[in-house]
Amino acid sequence: LGPAHHNISAVFFLTGIPGQEDVYLWISIPLCLMYVISILGNSVILFIIKTNPSLHEPMYIFLSMLAVTDLGLSISTIPTILGIYLFNSREISLDACFAQLFFIHSLSFIESAVLLSMAFDRFIAIHDPLRYASILTPPRIAKMGLVCVLRGVALAFPLPFLVKRFQYCRANVLSHSYCLHQEVMKMACSDITVNSIYGFFIIVSTVGLDSLLILLSYVMILKTVLSITSHEECLRSLSTCISHVCAVLVFYMPVIGLSVIHRFGKSFPPLLQILLGYVYLLVPPLMNPIVYSVKSKHLRARIIRVFVK
Known part of the structure; x- marks a missing residue:
């Protein structure tokens, strides 16, 4: 490849659901609904937790961190996903793609860390209820939140730079309707070993480690509960x-499923990867507010009060 071939295409092409182009408008309806419910649901939870001092306890503070992260994930994927289904605009510039990839990955890592903090919160609440308030003080929760954010941002920060240094000379068609590092790097015409190793390292040190620690905290919770x-x-x-x-x-x-498919993807049907990709980004922000407001009496009562007024 001579210098003339450097970055032949300055855009990537995103993919909706191949073969279903004629029903894109219909597909966009549930997608729009999911986004509206996610954004409304998480905003309502944030509003209610913020305006009710009785909800300023650790569990709800962590829940509001989760809601902020979910809002971020929804907002960072809306433009490209709805762009495809509503306006059939599949092009995304390299820089926009790298920016989106940074936000999606950093927010996913932050969400993973917040879920781990919430597991720790449940463990303390069940294992040591009398010292719960003195262990999880507001300053300590703030520090935990800061660590969640810093780790997510620090680990995702190198990604845009790692993919920016490549030359892209293929037909850059991505298999999702948004940009992921493990997808973008495969479009490069260069050696992607460093990206591959780093990508594996960050998945193991975030999703892998966090899910193991969450499992461990539940083993301890069960041990406590059974006693x-x-x-x-x-x-x-x-x-x-x-x-x-x-x-x-x-x-x-879905995160673990997607990682497995991206690593060993040859044997899986492409539609499975596309659908898992949607589940991974659309379902958690949609389900978290619903699950928590259904399960938490305090939260549910407050939500009903807001809407019944």
Whole structure:
């Protein structure tokens, strides 16, 4: 490749659902609805937690961190996903793509860390209820939140620079309707070993490590709960974890599924990868507010009060 071939195409092409172009407008309706519900749901949760001092306790502060992260994920993917289905605009400039990739990855890592903090919160609440408030003080929660954000941003920060240094000379068609590092790097006509190793390292050190630690905290929670003598008490303690368990499953299953498909993708049908890609970005921001407001009496009562007024 001579210098003349450097970055033949200055754009990437995003993919909707191949073969379904004639029903894109219909597909855009549930997508728009999901976005509206995600953004409204997370905003309402933030508003209610902020305006009700009685909800200024650790569990709800972590929940508001989750809501902010989910809002970020929704907002950073709306333009490209709806662009494809509503306006059939599939082009995205390299820089816009690298920026989107940074936001998606950093916010996913932050969400993973927040879910881990929430597992820690549940463990303290069940294991040491009397010292709960003195262990999870507001300054300590703020520090935990800061660590979540810094780790996510620091790990995702090199990604745009790692993909920017490549030459892109293929037909740059990505298989999702948004940019992911593991997809973009495969479009390069250069050696992607460094990106591959770094990508693997960050997935293991965020999603891998966090999910293991969450599992561990639930093993400890179960151990604590099973040592509680009364059956009702036991169930009551576990029921405070249900919404968190749902949030964890909704977030980690598609992430791990997508990572596996991107690494060993030849044998999987392409549609599976596309659908998992949507589940990964659209479902957690949609489900978290619903799951938490259904499961939390305090939150539900406040939400109803806001809308019934």
